[in-house]
Amino acid sequence: MPTLFDPITIGDIRCANRxxxxxxxxxxxxxxxxxxxxxxxxxQRATAGLLITEATAISQQGQGYADVPGLYxxxxxxxWRKVTDAVHExxxxxxxxxxxxxxxxxxxxxPGGGKPVAPSAIxxxxxxxxxxxxxxxxxxATSEPRALAESEIPGIVEDYRRAARAAxxxxxxxxxxxxxxxxxxxxxxxxxGSNRRTDRYGGAIExxxxxxFEVVSAVVDEVGGxxxxxxxxxxxxxxxxxxxxxxxxxEHVARGLGRDGLAYVHVIEGATGGDRxxxxxxxxxxxxxxxxxxxxxxxxxxxxVNNSYDRxxxxxxxxxxxxxxxxxxxxxxxxxxxxxxFREGLPLNEPQKxxxxxxxxxxxxxxxxxx
Numbered sequence: 001m002p003t004l005f006d007p008i009t010i011g012d013i014r015c016a017n018r019x020x021x022x023x024x025x026x027x028x029x030x031x032x033x034x035x036x037x038x039x040x041x042x043x044q045r046a047t048a049g050l051l052i053t054e055a056t057a058i059s060q061q062g063q064g065y066a067d068v069p070g071l072y073x074x075x076x077x078x079x080w081r082k083v084t085d086a087v088h089e090x091x092x093x094x095x096x097x098x099x100x101x102x103x104x105x106x107x108x109x110x111p112g113g114g115k116p117v118a119p120s121a122i123x124x125x126x127x128x129x130x131x132x133x134x135x136x137x138x139x140x141a142t143s144e145p146r147a148l149a150e151s152e153i154p155g156i157v158e159d160y161r162r163a164a165r166a167a168x169x170x171x172x173x174x175x176x177x178x179x180x181x182x183x184x185x186x187x188x189x190x191x192x193g194s195n196r197r198t199d200r201y202g203g204a205i206e207x208x209x210x211x212x213f214e215v216v217s218a219v220v221d222e223v224g225g226x227x228x229x230x231x232x233x234x235x236x237x238x239x240x241x242x243x244x245x246x247x248x249x250x251e252h253v254a255r256g257l258g259r260d261g262l263a264y265v266h267v268i269e270g271a272t273g274g275d276r277x278x279x280x281x282x283x284x285x286x287x288x289x290x291x292x293x294x295x296x297x298x299x300x301x302x303x304x305v306n307n308s309y310d311r312x313x314x315x316x317x318x319x320x321x322x323x324x325x326x327x328x329x330x331x332x333x334x335x336x337x338x339x340x341x342f343r344e345g346l347p348l349n350e351p352q353k354x355x356x357x358x359x360x361x362x363x364x365x366x367x368x369x370x371x
Contacts, residue, residue: 001319004311005343008049008324010302011226011263013093013174015049015325018318019339020266022306022327023052023097023177023231025068027129027137027358032057032070034079039086040365044336046092049325052229052266053083055099055179058163059156060111062185064101065129066137067358071096071163077170084172095175095229096167098160098219102185103145103194104239106130110143117152118145119188119195119202119211124240126183129357137358150199153211156185161218168223175227175263178215182272183239186212190249193242205252213256225261229301233268234290235280244281251293258297265294266304266327273329276308288322311342337369346370 002008005017028037042051057063057070070076080096087094103118106128110116127139148156160178167173180186188194189211195202201210220228233241234250243249257265269287271278279285291303302324305317314326332338334351341348347370355363 004315004318004326005339008302010050010325011175011228012224013050013095013227013263015093016047016091017049017339018325019048019314019342020050020304020325020327021045021048021052021332022329023055023179024329024333025054025065025357026364027065027067028360028364029067029069032063032068032073033075034069034083036082037361037364038069038079039083042083042094043086043090043092044365045332045338046087046090046094047337047339048092048332051087051092051094052177052327053094053096055097058098058100058159061117062100062159063109064105064116064142064184066109066131071098071166071171072159077166080167080171080173088172093174095177096171096173097177097179097231098163098167099179100156100159100185102188104128104142104184105145106140107143115146116143117148118185119148119197121145121147122194122196124183124194126239147197150201153201153214157211157214157218160215161222164219164223164228168227175229176219176223177229177231177266178219179231180212180215181231181233181268182236183241186215187233187241190253191241191243192245193240205249208249209253209256212253216257216260216262220260220262226263228260228262229264229266229304230257230262231266231268233272234287235270235278235285236268236272237278237280238272242280246280246285247283247289250290254290254294254299255297258294258299262299262301264302264304264325265299266306269305269307272307274308333363334367336367341370344370
């Protein structure tokens with residue numbers, strides 16, 4: 001039986017163990033450029049089998065929060081290269097999460113102060129993170145979006161392709177993860193609660209999933225499926241995400257992804273950062289059937305799970321074969337040496353929520369390593 005600490009190859013990426021660091025937005029990249037703090041932060045955690053970066057905008061239009069990093073300008077790519085070089089020097093593996101927030105944004109962050117874009121002009125009951133005049137951060141309601149014209153969609157797909165190419169060939173990442181979870185743009189297209197379109201991108205499940213498959217196809221064509229993962233959250237209510245029938249929707253998605261030769265599928269179980277048993281619709285979501293749909297369609301990528309896992313639950317998931325890897329979020333914020341602490345049964349530092357978003361070194365790189 002495999003253990004959390006056994007190596008694994010996911011696609012073209014060799015991982016030293018089966019513990020991944022989940023993507024974690026930290027709002028410490030002024031002007032969308034990672035700083036030296038990012039170099040230290042990720043390198044401290046390089047003993048993870050796989051580091052998945054904080055969500056990283058593929059374009060200015062795709063940005064939804066202040067001081068999150070990007071992949072669309074030369075200075076951003078150069079800064080990320082410092083991160084990846086340092087992680088590789090520490091024998092780590094790192095992928096970046098490609099992000100377009102869609103309607104989860106604010107007009108002050110958009111090009112020319114325009115409206116955020118979305119599948120449909122439905123404002124999300126959610127908040128975003130903005131900077132005050134004094135530089136401090138605060139959460140504010142998202143702005144009213146506008147519906148994308150069908151003619152605009154190929155350009156966004158091309159932004160994903162370009163960002164994937166730049167991430168590997170200029171920024172030096174080992175791969176990329178497509179963010180298709182938590183109520184952001186790809187997820188907004190999938191769900192009936194945010195997609196009321198009447199064209200080829202709306203209505204039936206096959207139409208609502210079209211944008212996701214176009215993005216995946218473009219990225220896989222550009223960098224190869226062995227360097228590509230995707231993150232999905234079938235039932236989370238994050239950012240006002242909702243759908244009355246998530247089971248058939250996500251089994252359709254799984255079958256489509258099974259044909260793309262992906263390195264891994266990263267699944268958030270339950271409500272992101274909350275109740276693992278949370279469900280939408282009339283029945284409990286069947287994660288085993290979701291995975292089976294992927295495997296039956298030919299999907300051989302690693303199955304990565306996430307959400308409120310501890311060591312015991314993670315060990316069970318891997319040893320039973322229910323998952324190939326487990327991603328940890330808050331525990332990695334507070335424990336840069338989480339792999340060692342799990343392996344040796346050492347006590348864990350407690351994460352300090354007040355320092356999650358924005359600020360400087362405090363709460364980012366100053367959590368102590370075990371003695």
